[in-house]
Amino acid sequence: MKVLVIGSGGREHALAWKLARAxxxxxxxxxxxxxxxxxxxxxxNVPLTDPQALAEFAxxxxxxxxxVGPEAPLAAGVVDTFRAMGLRxxxxxxxxxxxxxxKAFAKAFMQRHRIPTAAWAEFTDVAAAHAYVDAQGAxxxxxxxxxxxxxxxxxxMTLAEAHAAIDHMLADNHLGVVHADGVARVVIEEFMAGxxxxxxxxxxxVHVQALATSQDHKRIFDGDTGPNTGGMGAxxxxxxxxxxxxxxxxxxxIQPTLQGMAREGMPFTGxxxxxxxxxxxxxxxxxxxxxxxxxxxAEVILMRLKSDLFEVLMHATDATLDKVELQWDRRVALGVVxxxxxxxxxxxxxxxxxxLPAATxxxxxxxxxxxxxxxxxLTSGGRVLxxxxxxxxxxxxxxxxLDGVRQIHFDGAQWRSDIGHKAIKH
Numbered sequence: 001m002k003v004l005v006i007g008s009g010g011r012e013h014a015l016a017w018k019l020a021r022a023x024x025x026x027x028x029x030x031x032x033x034x035x036x037x038x039x040x041x042x043x044x045n046v047p048l049t050d051p052q053a054l055a056e057f058a059x060x061x062x063x064x065x066x067x068v069g070p071e072a073p074l075a076a077g078v079v080d081t082f083r084a085m086g087l088r089x090x091x092x093x094x095x096x097x098x099x100x101x102x103k104a105f106a107k108a109f110m111q112r113h114r115i116p117t118a119a120w121a122e123f124t125d126v127a128a129a130h131a132y133v134d135a136q137g138a139x140x141x142x143x144x145x146x147x148x149x150x151x152x153x154x155x156x157m158t159l160a161e162a163h164a165a166i167d168h169m170l171a172d173n174h175l176g177v178v179h180a181d182g183v184a185r186v187v188i189e190e191f192m193a194g195x196x197x198x199x200x201x202x203x204x205x206v207h208v209q210a211l212a213t214s215q216d217h218k219r220i221f222d223g224d225t226g227p228n229t230g231g232m233g234a235x236x237x238x239x240x241x242x243x244x245x246x247x248x249x250x251x252x253x254i255q256p257t258l259q260g261m262a263r264e265g266m267p268f269t270g271x272x273x274x275x276x277x278x279x280x281x282x283x284x285x286x287x288x289x290x291x292x293x294x295x296x297x298a299e300v301i302l303m304r305l306k307s308d309l310f311e312v313l314m315h316a317t318d319a320t321l322d323k324v325e326l327q328w329d330r331r332v333a334l335g336v337v338x339x340x341x342x343x344x345x346x347x348x349x350x351x352x353x354x355x356l357p358a359a360t361x362x363x364x365x366x367x368x369x370x371x372x373x374x375x376x377x378l379t380s381g382g383r384v385l386x387x388x389x390x391x392x393x394x395x396x397x398x399x400x401x402l403d404g405v406r407q408i409h410f411d412g413a414q415w416r417s418d419i420g421h422k423a424i425k426h
Contacts, residue, residue: 195215334419338386340379
């Protein structure tokens with residue numbers, strides 16, 4: 001069997017690595033891939049990104065299964081294109097992917113289906129947004145309505161920060177995010193206190209399988225300080241998701257979401273990611289939905305998955321996920337992201353990467369923003385690598401990952417030394 005993974009980040013490298021280990025898989029193509037997938041003899045990069053071109057490639061190569069990694073192709077309707085050609089693909093349709101591609105759609109959907117989330121309002125008018133923030137006070141959360149590559153959320157602790165975010169996203173539209181009606185829009189939400197966790201499930205449209213829990217770290221500096229990023233590291237499992245919280249999330253968030261999407265004519269197939277905020281009483285609320293695996297959560301979750309991912313996803317595309325039981329490594333997985341100089345504002349590209357450690361059973365380096373340049377590997381994005389380790393405890397996994405990080409060099413590299421600190425405190 002041949003498999004195609006769409007995307008070029010760390011999540012796609014992890015998916016491709018896991019699928020290549022499946023018993024029935026003979027070849028894994030990654031489109032367009034990165035420097036890490038180029039260097040792996042079990043993977044083949046394909047320089048394609050256009051949905052129609054990808055579907056033609058899948059048909060010509062007789063690809064048995066395509067898996068979509070990032071959000072942009074989902075929002076562009078790649079799943080619809082493949083299905084129209086009778087090709088097997090795992091991911092949500094363009095309509096179902098609105099749970100991620102439009103914050104306003106997701107909030108209105110949650111309101112319709114009584115899914116616990118923060119109070120909110122949406123604005124296209126700058127003056128009205130400023131007036132709302134003045135009336136509500138700070139802290140408050142400002143979100144761009146649309147895909148902004150992890151940069152469209154500002155948790156404003158002061159009114160000045162909130163007003164600046166509105167000007168940035170709405171008045172000036174610096175992020176360039178517009179939605180269906182061609183205008184910039186922001187969603188303004190109440191600030192939710194608590195601890196965040198990532199709750200990701202597989203859905204075939206009817207049945208659901210929860211993946212191992214995880215928690216990522218969004219702020220760039222140790223101690224959860226500095227600007228938000230796409231994620232500076234993650235670990236799995238997340239102790240904050242107790243068995244009781246897990247049951248509540250499935251009952252109050254996941255099931256109503258999947259049932260609601262089906263009722264509204266948009267059955268959700270794919271990875272559904274609920275970003276949670278869990279308060280001091282253990283009450284989970286939904287921060288946001290993503291229509292794909294998180295990154296860097298994918299790297300730590302897939303390091304722990306013992307089941308054959310190809311067989312699982314074949315069941316998911318046959319609507320038989322109820323026949324699957326996922327098996328997990330009991331060890332903790334922890335990933336530390338190494339980011340480029342200048343990230344997250346202006347990441348520098350083209351720095352030479354050296355000292356990459358050889359992969360072992362307990363340590364693996366997933367590439368995100370890298371490109372092959374002859375024999376060399378260069379940085380080509382903000383988040384460059386995710387050094388991912390398994391250990392008997394969070395502290396041991398953290399130590400092993402950081403040992404790996406310290407072997408690697410590229411100019412201006414940034415990383416956090418405290419990934420997993422909340423679990424160590426638990």
